[in-house]
Amino acid sequence: MKREKVKHMSVKGGASLFALRIFVTCLAAAAWWECLFSVFPGMVVSRSWLYGAGLVLAVIIGGAVSCPRRKVAVPAVILAAALLCWRFFYVIQGAAAHLVNAYLAVHQERGFEVRFWEEGSLSAGTLAVGTAVLVCVPLLTILLLVIRWGRGKLVAVLILLLPVLAAILEGAFPSAWATWMLIVTGGCYLTAAGAGGRDMAGPAGAAWAGTAIAAVTLLVLGGVSVLAGRAADVIRLEEDGFYSQTRQAIQTGVVDNLNAVRLRMEGQDEEADDRPEEEEQLPREREEDRAEVAAKEAPSASDEQSETPGDSGAGTLPWDTEADGMTDLASVARFSPDGTAAVDVRLEEAPYGTVYYPLRWGGAYTGQSWEETSGEDGRDSLFLSWPEGLDRLEELCASWPSDTVEEAEKQIDRELTQKAVYDTEPGRTPTGEDFAEYFVFESERGFCVHFATAAVLMYRMMGYPARYVEGYAVPASAFSRQADGTYLAVADGTMGHAWCETFEDGEWTVREHTPASDGSASPGSETQTASDSALRHGQAGDQEKAGPGAMRIAGRAALLLAIVGCVIGAFFLQAAVRRKRRLRVLGGRNRTKAVEAIYGTIYDRSRTMGMKESSPLREETCRRMADMWDSIKEQEMRWLYQLVLESMFNEKRPSAREYRKAMDIYRKTGAEMYSRLRGWQRWKYKYIWCL
Template sequence: MKERKKTRDGITLYSQTDPKSYPRGRALLSESDQTGGRRLIRNPLKNRLRPFLLAGAQLAAVWFLMFSWWHCLTGVFPIEADTPRLYLLCFLFTAALTALWNAPLRRLWKFFLPLLFFCLAGVWIWRHQDGAVNVINLTANAYLSVRRPNANPYTVRPVPDPEMAFMFALFLLPLLFIWSLVLHLRAGKLTAYVLLLAPAGWILAETLVPSETSCWLLILSGGVYAAICGCRDGRAALLKGTASACVLALLISLSAFASRPLEACKEPSDGFYARTRETIETGWIQPLQDSYTQAKAEREEQKRLAREVPPEQEQTQNPEQPDADSSGAKSDPPQPQEPPAVPDPTPETDIQPEFSAESSGDTPDGDTSQPSAENGLGNAEALRIGTSKGTATVSTDKFPDLNALSHFQPDAGTRLTLTLDSRPEGTVYHPSAYGVSYVDSHWYDMTSENGIPPESYLEYPDSLERLDTLCRERAPETLAEASDFIQKEFENHTVYDFQPGPTPSGQDFAEYFLFDNQKGFCVHFATTAALMYRMCGYPSRYVQGYAVPASAFRRQEDGSYTAEVTGDMGHAWCQVLEDGEWITKEHTLPYHGARPEPGIPAASSGRHSWIRNAAGWGLFFLKSCAVCILCLGAAVLLLLTQAALRRQRRYRQFRSVRRGAGIRRIYRALYDTAVFQGMEPTDLLSLQGFETLRDYFPEIPSESMEWLYQTVLETMFYTKNATKEDTKKAWKIYRQFSHMVKQNMTPSRRFIYQYMKVY
């Protein structure tokens, strides 16, 4: 057998004293001979240990990948498993796979043995179905504990912990197989990284964020894996893996320490970060959203005007127009319509719903924009209830029947005009009605001679058992914790939807929204939030009116700012009493802290959809296109940059004159290109290999190929150094060859050859 040693340029050196093993019968090399001032074999013991070093480095890299993968997944979804046993079993499986790939076996056996093991694992899983079902149920329960904490968990059957750990390890075995196979084949790194980032992608798709430690571990393990992948020598793999781990650990530490001052800069409300963010929101984002909202309102206004009766018909139907009778007598003036008995001093709000036939029955002709006893939008009758300070009158004239709300379609018409002395910095909330008492899915306004008693803002129906249990289990201690708790419940379990449908008969409006239907608009969010605040022990009330964005205000000649409030600004929110002052709390999705998005958010089509943009699908599409273009541009720039740097480094090596290293690398590049084009791999230094390579590229003259081959042999097996002219000649041959071979490639292979192989 022939022993070979790879030099830095990839050429194989022969160290066995066999005359037939040398091309053209060149002189033999002994162990004392030197090539380029370096012995071919320094220490046989070190050479025997290098395969074990390579296997150890691969074992550590694959196991570290598995550790980071599992830590990222369980950091967000807490899967109940025996973690120490699981890590030990995965280590043993990885060691077995690494030993298999590095064993001196035929390729057929290397793939037959894993296939046999997978078959045995499948049989074992089939015979222990309880453990396999437990793995699936435990994973599902971990997901439900985060996304649906109130859902009933799946049943987990009693199985010993060692058996469960072994079952989890079997489920992770395909990942270990693929990662170790990529290291063995030195190809397919993209697949390995896709599998590594799969948990993080799933977590982000669920609108969650992996922990900081998980992100650092993924980066560190991926860097070590990339450094070791492609190494054929154990010593090089160990050095590269250690160096990459140290460099990445240093960068991660610097990043972690450098982020602390940046996080501290975010805390002051008047700091640079807060002012910059406010400037971007008010100067860029809000104008885009407001322009879209205004354009939508104009389109709705045009549609409304198109549906109105033409002016000619109004004139013919106007009873005040004088009669055309020749007698000249004037007709009796028409009787004016009877005004409503109790005029509503508050402006009309567009929170009123449009009802389907199933929810409200037949609606009589006439105006149905205000609640009344006839149109079913509310209870017109006033009620009197007893309080600690006497009796109080409650009325629901201004509020809709919540159980009948099926969909929401705002009106774009102008409702009122707001005037302020100065330009507002954020959304202006203009209330038109307050809901104090909540009874049978109805909000009631309350008036009393002695004022509304404070305990009225803490009352809620006893029938709301599910909602009350949820709030008691969390038991927030401060108002801020209560706000965060309510907001997280909405973000995790509900979405905004213009058409949530009516509440079924016999169910409460708020509980059906949060636990069953899980979709609704601002009325649903405001009602449920007000009740949850009361259950947490904080006085609250339901408010409906208008949310006017700051961009809607225009400066007037007298220095004031005026905004025309349109119907599509109609909104509902809740207020909480804190230190004797009512604080506005905005919980309608999407939520942006103390400064919510103006107007009504756009509808969301999926249960856990992250598309909740107040400007609608049009603005979301524009933002998505901009983000995609930026990401694509960054990817292209990164691809071109790495290709240019690698190509520059390779060309510098090609022009190296020292001991003919550049000429040998050029000859190796010709051979690699031929293999890439489909030539069967062969011994590139043998005479047969040279003839095969020469015949495969007829574009290169035979004299040039023979000269290049002879020069490579002389620089390798003799102490002859190549001159600068020889290197320039070889470089010229390669440039002509590279230009011609690219012309004969397909576009896809040319792209891979030029930007991935980088020749």
């Protein structure tokens, strides 16, 4: 009767583990595809067909590698797949051409000459099924074999990271949600794979619980990291806070002294002593921060350098300009940051985001240039005008719903993100071509001037007054607190930037549409309000409403959550390490130590279940251990006891058959123990006892 009960539990547990493995493998494969789709938009494959076919293939492959007759099932599946590929080779060929062309399209955007493959005409469903057979069969096979055998997890990790590596090679990165999806599903997959392989599969309930806990933990840690990242700048810029005090101490006690030593070595003591106090107060940051290094090397701003926006003499930008100061779009070919024309930017309060310092505004657009304007009234029809001949751009904007300027902003941002990529050397616009239309529909490569110009025209065509702005985008990290309580940064050519502004409710608002790039001039990513005061700087709307006090509280709360998350992660990590060590001994090639570890674990389990402590190698202890378990007979425990004695004292190496029998006793006691425990005891069994 006991044997029948154990057999029923084993079959039920095996089915549950099979379902878990299929589930986590399919989720990981779906996240793998989403990362590819987010970077290579040319992969136009029906997701429903692709994921449906992947699920069917996962069940077939998983069943083949898990069934008792796998020596026959696996070759049969391989043969069937080969016959299908041979019969429908044109489908496989078309799917391969589609995937390769999608990759080459992104590769071409970086300026490489590529040769595309010829694609056949396939329906969406046929293309998805062909893609599933071409890619999902090897992908799922490797992932299922790793999770089935419990080995090769490093190979699985490398395979899961392939989309990320491919994206990085093309100078891109998967979207945030796709990346987090891959991290969470990959963690669940590795947790399920760590539950045990062929010989050490633990209780199915424990495997499901561990996978669920891993998913929740990763989601919590992900949320905490996002909150901590958003609040990091608030904590960093807190007045008289720990960061500010530490930074000031390092500045005065280390950096300044090292700089003085360097100047003495270079024989420049006299020049250093002649510098005004204002220059000595300028921020000195790490050398790898290009913008701030340039600010240090630039001369301090004199009284002749205006801090008032709109003074066209306040600075020059790192691209060609016309005589009147506005950018000559016909000559724009590359973005070359430099450290000239430094301008002091001083704020009364610490900035929480990018500070936009305008130099000049563009009103009328001619197709090859912007005409500078001093008009501040957004109701002027000038800010709703565009030249004739922009038919493609007008047709594109006419198809978008734009009930509010925020909806228009999302539409423009989505279109520019999908159509164009950031490039510091896009080349000149051909003669006779409109600058904006050529950028959006032809070259699809450009930097801030291109994105800002196109965005201004799109807003105007959608009925919202907009203007083109050139100036500096100063990151919050460039500001340092001065002795008088203000915050100072030095803006120069490394921070040169162009952006768009829209007019609404009597004021101009910054609309940033240039994608973030290491080669850009620190474009902001938040929508900022530009007033007509002496200096226009922005803070995120939520931060303006909440205030510095609320943001400090949020930052400390995020820090506390991060600490709690790290403690929880460390708790689960120690349990995983201890279980891994135990399983490594149990599944090692040294069968003598494995059998001894099996007997010792059963003794620990018996003690946990209430057996009185005594010497493990006494015969009386063996009898008590047998009485503790319903799933094994006394003869089986005595046999294991004798096997341990022979291996320890007679140096007898257990055979493979004896080892498998001992593992069978080990699994029976583990399953019975877990079934007896309830609630909190199961947690202790899994994460504290690690039995």
